[in-house]
Amino acid sequence: MVRETQLAPDDFIYPLFVTHGRNVRQPINSMPGVFQLSIDQLAQEAESVLSLDIPAVLLFGIPAAKDPVGLENFAAEGIVQQAVRALKSVAPELLVITDVCLCEYTDHGHCGLLNNPDEHHAHLEEGYVLNDETLPILAQAAVSHAQAGADIVAPSGMMDGMVAAIRTALDAHDFSHIPIMSYAVKYASGFYGPFREAAGGAPKFGDRKTHQMDPANAREAVREAALDVAEGADFLMVKPALAYLDVIHRLRERFPELPLAAYNVSGEYSMVKAAAANGWLDEQKIVLETLTSIKRAGADLIITYHAKDAAQWLQQR
Numbered sequence: 001m002v003r004e005t006q007l008a009p010d011d012f013i014y015p016l017f018v019t020h021g022r023n024v025r026q027p028i029n030s031m032p033g034v035f036q037l038s039i040d041q042l043a044q045e046a047e048s049v050l051s052l053d054i055p056a057v058l059l060f061g062i063p064a065a066k067d068p069v070g071l072e073n074f075a076a077e078g079i080v081q082q083a084v085r086a087l088k089s090v091a092p093e094l095l096v097i098t099d100v101c102l103c104e105y106t107d108h109g110h111c112g113l114l115n116n117p118d119e120h121h122a123h124l125e126e127g128y129v130l131n132d133e134t135l136p137i138l139a140q141a142a143v144s145h146a147q148a149g150a151d152i153v154a155p156s157g158m159m160d161g162m163v164a165a166i167r168t169a170l171d172a173h174d175f176s177h178i179p180i181m182s183y184a185v186k187y188a189s190g191f192y193g194p195f196r197e198a199a200g201g202a203p204k205f206g207d208r209k210t211h212q213m214d215p216a217n218a219r220e221a222v223r224e225a226a227l228d229v230a231e232g233a234d235f236l237m238v239k240p241a242l243a244y245l246d247v248i249h250r251l252r253e254r255f256p257e258l259p260l261a262a263y264n265v266s267g268e269y270s271m272v273k274a275a276a277a278n279g280w281l282d283e284q285k286i287v288l289e290t291l292t293s294i295k296r297a298g299a300d301l302i303i304t305y306h307a308k309d310a311a312q313w314l315q316q317r
């Protein structure tokens with residue numbers, strides 16, 4: 001009765017990694033319980049998610065081939081586009097959110113197009129991410145996901161102007177009703193390590209510090225979020241969650257009008273799983289405590305690999 005924070009399965013968004021092939025259920029070593037799934041596995045997955053009252057999934061695609069631009073990202077027969085159609089045909093009531101970024105699709109593993117050091121920037125030794133040149137590709141990918149039936153698009157690349165570019169493109173293609181969940185505040189974090197095994201998106205050289213945020217900065221987070229709000233973001237997101245509860249709290253206070261999501265990322269999941277496997281922590285206790293804390297800090301929604309387990313535990317209570 002006097003509990004201030006309620007945790008429920010409908011707070012959760014469950015990430016799914018989809019891959020080409022048939023009957024694929026490829027375990028991710030560093031994320032016990034998480035798999036790369038082929039399209040034929042998705043109906044079963046949708047059913048289990050919905051039966052646990054989890055309303056939404058977030059899709060990441062593993063393409064058949066990678067190239068400098070990431071062509072499969074915006075191909076009508078791309079892996080994510082196929083997955084969206086498959087999920088929508090078996091479970092139209094399941095909300096399908098798609099990750100919109102380049103890093104899973106590019107051979108260099110970066111979140112944007114790279115400059116060609118031979119051409120205009122001969123003084124630079126290695127390629128760096130070209131912000132403005134990347135925007136049309138993100139817009140094209142978002143439109144392609146919407147055409148496949150995605151309910152919400154979630155651009156995760158932290159490119160400046162990405163929300164505005166995607167909004168304009170969606171509106172021009174009669175998708176003005178499709179909301180944008182912006183990874184407004186995404187830190188250059190060590191906690192994404194296991195995800196890079198799951199989605200195969202590690203940068204082949206360099207890092208993401210030119211576009212992701214410095215973990216030392218919180219005021220900058222508010223500025224980043226304000227820019228995305230001005231560009232038309234419908235949801236804000238903070239990522240990772242646990243080491244950034246103060247940032248979640250700041251955004252909650254500053255932008256009370258927008259739904260706020262927090263991404264409880266791969267490394268946060270792996271730490272709990274590893275400790276639990278060793279008998280060092282009580283997994284159920286730790287997971288429910290963690291997720292409750294993320295909500296207490298101010299998140300409305302939590303993207304978490306623990307979603308199915310947590311939903312089950314909540315229902316057993």
Ligand code: PBG
Binds near residue numbers: 201
């Ligand atoms: C980028 C993206 C990443 C994650 C989600 N979207 C990786 C990155 O920025 O390096 C990480 C999520 C996780 O660690 O669970 N498309």
